[in-house]
Amino acid sequence: MTHRCDVLVVEDELVVREAARKILLEENLAVAMANDVDEAVAILEGTSCRLVLTDLMLPGASGFDLLGLTRKRWPSTEVVVITGYATVDHAVMTFREGAFDFVPKPFDIGELLGVVRRALRFSADRPALLALAPSTSEDEVADERNDSCYFLGRHSWARLHTDGSATLGVAETFPRLLDKIEQLELPAPEEHSRQGQLLARILAQGEIVYRVWSPLSGTVLAANPRISHSIDLIDRDPCGAGWLIRIIPHDLDRELELLDRRRFGLE
Amino acid sequence: MRSQISHRLMVAVAATILVAFSLFGVSLIVSQHEAMTSEIELQANQLSETIKSSTRYAMLRNRPDQVHEIIDTIGQQEGIDQVRIFNKEGKVSYADEKALIGSLVDKDAESCYACHAADAPLERLSMSERTRTFRANGGRRALGIINPIYNTPSCSESDCHAHPASQTVLGVLDVTMSLESVDRQMAANRRRALILVPAAILAASGMIWILFRSLVLKPMQRLVEATDVVASGNLDYRLEVKRNDEFGRLDESFNAMTEKLAEAQKQILQSNKLASLGQLTAGIAHEINNPLTGVLTYSSFLLKRAPADSEMKEDLETVVREAKRCREIVKGLLDFSRQVPTRKTSIDCNQVIDRALGIVDNQLGVRNIQVTKTLQTDLPEVTGDANQLVQVLINLLVNAADAIGDQGGEIFISSGVKDLNGGRHVEIKVADTGCGIPRDQVDQVFDPFFTSKGTEGTGLGLAVVWGIVQEHGGAIRVDSKPERGTTFTLLLPVHFTLRPTTTEDTDDAPM
Known part of the structure; x- marks a missing residue:
């Protein structure tokens, strides 16, 4: 018996599970529900799902177990992890384990829809997106750029500069999965960015919120002055001229170890 | 520990004083003894010369009675034990003690030894060779001085013709003086030293002990007590720095150390407190997040369906807004509890x-x-x-x-x-x-x-x-x-x- 399943929600908290289901049904998505990892696996074995939305804390096996299992057995199914509270470890770990993204609780409608839309679009256009070559930058050679770049999954990147600062931005695939960008919210100078926590909010039509997690911790020096004039720079050259903010990293040695040198994370 | 230090110090001081005073006393007594003896020696010599010159005339006139008289008179003076004149054969010719007259003095006797030690008698002797100290009868010490009577032309040419010109030495005048007064003085000095040295040792040790007590033991005791107080957990304890010496500095550094310690402990306490508070808030926040998700989602849905410009829409907007505020509060708590590891x-x-x-x-x-x-x-x-x-x-x-x-x-x-x-x-x-x-x-x-x-x-x-x-x-x-x-x-x-x-x-x- 195979029926269509867009999203499988794995959550033991009834109220969260129901809330997620309601939100997803509004999008006309086919939603399946599971209380724990065993139930989830049973569903995945019978149905092909495009996306698994799983809590980390589950009775029995954890969301991390389900993440690993899904990546191994159903590689074309994306996983988005719901975290009770996002610590640096959780955030970075989800990306290292191959999650598409994570969404911290409590989420609102726009935030959940933002990440689910992106994940579904990625799964629909996966081969093309993975083959996406680094676009040539306006003022730098891509190879040289790669040498100084570190990635948080296929989500965001940090580039180290010889003057000790670092620029942060979103990965190439990121802008391709968004609706029309209406607004970009960036931290102000003097504020702190923290690895695995909110770097930027991209607001799109319909109160959809796309959140960008920071690959590095540091003190914000400035936002990209060019991007405030033309948001579409993110679209055109996300890894070059479309960088978001520049920071002074706080704990570079430790944090770089947690990031990937490869462009698309673990594939 | 402290009693041992003070004891050791006092023993060391006592030993030092004992050795120093003993050396000093002995050398003082010895030099005093020498000075007094040489004075007696000089006196004896003068006396002997006096006797010799005063009896000379009587001798030249061959008036033995006059010689006897002179010797008797002199021999009665205090401090003079014996005055004898004996001739070359050792026969005592004159003596203040009449019983001795006519007796023979052995050549090996201490009065003859100086000249007769060698086989042939020496005729000229220095003063030190002529003097001798010895124990007389009854153990009293005495100093004897011999004075050879040399032959002079006036002797050999005198009318009595008692001495031929060929003789060099006619006889010996032997004066013996008592050393009793010297010995008495020396004994008194020794007694005084025997009392003084222990007294000095006692006084010095006592002084050292008192000084040690007030200068070292008391401030040390204060520090030991202060250390105990701090060790028992009172890190607010401070010593009053009263002195300007090494102990004053020790007090200061003790205070500085305690202050640092208190500061460090406060920081540890603070971070422990934050850590446990962090665990607590993280636990609570985590639990709140689930119901909050429900509140936020359902109220947002209701808000979407609420008729525009209705009171219900306004109310629901309040619910959504306040739920989001709750979320911010919880997020703040979680951020607070999160310890960002620093690599310093x-x-x-x-x-x-x-x-x-x-x-x-x-x-x-x-x-x-x-x-x-x-x-x-x-x-x-x-x-x-x-x-x-x-x-x-x-x-x-x-x-x-x-x-x-x-x-x-x-x-x-x-x-x-x-x-x-x-x-x-x-x-x-x-x-x-x-x-x-x-x-x-x-x-x-x-x-x-x-x-x-x-x-x-x-x-x-x-x-x-x-x-x-x-x-x-x-x-x-x-x-x-x-x-x-x-x-x-x-x-x-x-x-x-x-x-x-x-x-x-x-x-x-x-x-």
Whole structure:
């Protein structure tokens, strides 16, 4: 018996599970529900799902177990992890384990829809997106750029500069999965960015919120002055001229170890 | 322990006094004894000469009765034991003690020994050879002096014809004087010494003990008690510094140590408190997040369906807004509880300088720039991130090199210690002989995106330097003379305790 399943929600908290289901049904998505990892696996074995939305804390096996299992057995199914509270470890770990993204609780409608839309679009256009070559930058050679770049999954990147600062931005695939960008919210100078926590909010039509997690911790020096004039720079050259903010990293040695040198994370 | 120290000290003092006083006393007694003896000796000699000259006339006149009288008179004087005159054969001719007259003196007797020790009798003797001390009958000490009576022409030519001219020595006058008074004096001196030395030892030891007690034991006892108080957990205890000596300084350093200890304990307590509070809030926040998700989602849905401009819509907007506020509060709590691990270690700034120079060495060499390094050895360590400080120095060195340009020049880099605002700082200076900074731009050099290098620079190098130095609780200063060069002075506090960079910023972190 195979029926269509867009999203499988794995959550033991009834109220969260129901809330997620309601939100997803509004999008006309086919939603399946599971209380724990065993139930989830049973569903995945019978149905092909495009996306698994799983809590980390589950009775029995954890969301991390389900993440690993899904990546191994159903590689074309994306996983988005719901975290009770996002610590640096959780955030970075989800990306290292191959999650598409994570969404911290409590989420609102726009935030959940933002990440689910992106994940579904990625799964629909996966081969093309993975083959996406680094676009040539306006003022730098891509190879040289790669040498100084570190990635948080296929989500965001940090580039180290010889003057000790670092620029942060979103990965190439990121802008391709968004609706029309209406607004970009960036931290102000003097504020702190923290690895695995909110770097930027991209607001799109319909109160959809796309959140960008920071690959590095540091003190914000400035936002990209060019991007405030033309948001579409993110679209055109996300890894070059479309960088978001520049920071002074706080704990570079430790944090770089947690990031990937490869462009698309673990594939 | 303290009784042992004072005992040892007193024993040492007593032994020293005993040895010193004994040596001093013995030498005093010996020299006194010698002086008194030689005085007696002189007296005896004079006496003997007096007897000799006063009896001479009577002898020449051959009037033995007169000689007897003189000797009797003199022999009765106090301190004179015996006066004898005996002839060459040893027969006593005159003596104050009549019983001795006519008796023979053995040549081996102590009065004859001086001349008759050798086989042939000696005829001329020095004074010391003529004197002798010996124990007379009854154990009394006595000093005897012999005075040979030499033959003179007047003797041999005298009418009595008693002495032929061929004789050299006619006889010997032997005067024996008692040494009793000397011995009495010496005994008294010895007795006095035997009383004085123990008294001195007692007095000195007592004084030492009293001084030791007040100067060492009491302040030490105070410190021991203070240590006990602190050891029992009262870290607020402070000693009143009353003295200006080593113990005063010890008190001061004890207070400083206790203060440091209290500070460290307070910090540990504080961080423990924060950690347990953090665990608690994290647990609670985690539990609240689930119901909050429900509230937020369902109220948002209701809000979507609520008729525009209705009171219900307004009410629901309030619910959504307040639920979001709840979310922010919980997020704030979670951020607060989250300890961002910092990688701060103890750093030797000289190593930082060497590492930075190692990295930019090539670049400087190519541009013909001479680097002079003056590093103070034994720099105190600073707390911080070594990599960041290396970055600071690289930026300063690269800036210096850029200021110098391609025509070559010099960079001076030095390290040292400076006391500032009551705290010790490590001071690092990077000076160049470059183009300098125009006066109106000096204040801007640390601003982000300020650059004098045109399109070459990002304008961030010094902003990064500034940020890192701030992060380390330090300060940086720039002095520049246009066309002469620029000096950057970096001050990093020694023993800087890092403020936890955890929670002031909560606005943009996710839950």
